[in-house]
Amino acid sequence: MSAKDCGNHGWKRKRLLKRLLSAFLVLVILVLFVILLVWLILRPTKPQFTLQDVTVYQFNLSSPNFLTSNIQVTVQSRNPNDKIGIYYDKLDIFATYRDQQITLPTLLLQTYEGHKDINVWSPFISGDSVPIAPYLAASLNQDQSSGYILIHIKVNGKLRWKVGTWVSGHYSINVNCPAFIRFGNPASGITVNTGIKYQLSQPCSTDV
Template sequence: MSAKDCGNHGMKRKKLIKRICSAILLFVILVLFAILLVWLILRPTKPQFTLQDVTVYQFNVTSPNYLTSSIQVTVQSRNPNDRIGIYYDKMDIYATYRDQQITLPTLLLQTYEGHKDINVWSPFIYGNSVPIAPYLAASLNQDESSGYILIHVKIYGKLRWKVGTWVSDHYRINVNCPAFIRFGNQASGITVSAGIKYQLSQPCSTDI
């Protein structure tokens, strides 16, 4: 084989590699363009959560530093998307006070939320003699004496998006709902079966 033939063979190989690289680059560009196009058409928006009401049946601090609570909450979720459905899979709801969890997690029922649909959950969250830090016990006693307390109702779990017949992988969802509750003479709630119900309609923050 002459040097000329070897040179032609090398040039053909370089052209082939260049064409393969160009094809791969074009494929990647088309995939990215398709993803961008789907996003522009669908404009996915995270669900909107609202804490509608809180019913407090028990909320007591006992010595040395224990908290017993029994609370029913009503949480509404709304899917604002026109073309995207949402599967809510494993979702736990619980309450915190100053970043410390004060109730056991309660599992919400799995459900599917269609386009522009609304779901409502009304679970009980409770904790029996939950140990809390000494400074939190002092803060709770002070807040209750003042007639008000701020707790946060939180939801942590997984969801999946549904577009047509396609269903995505799981995404983590964190929902945080502040609940400002008044006690004692300043109570503004409604007595319901030995509990006090507070109408809140409080928007929640949602991270996905």
């Protein structure tokens, strides 16, 4: 085989590789365009969460800086989409005070939320002698003295979108529900067994 033939063969192979690469890039662009088009047509909206109520059974600060709490919360989620379903694969719920987590995370049941559907969870979240920073203990003492305490009920986890038979990959979801409670004032809530139930119907912020 002559050197000229070898040169032609190498040039043809390079041209074939360029064509294959171009075809692959066009295919990727088309797939991304279709996904974007479907996304724009369906206009997915993130789920809406509401903190319906909080029942406080225990919320005690002991010396030096330990907080023991036992709280039941009722959280509602609503899927506002009429063409998209939502799989909640893993959701943890817990409470925070001034950005410090004060209860252990509680795992919510996995569920599927269909078009315009609503789910309601009523888990217990608690913490036994959770150490908190000294400055937080001082703030908590002040809040308890005033009778008003702001805690946040948070839900973190993973969800997937479902359109027809297509199911997306996992997306992170972070929900933040402020709960402004009048501790120490039974008249502000409803006595339930050994706890006080506070009706809130508080909308939550949701990031997906």
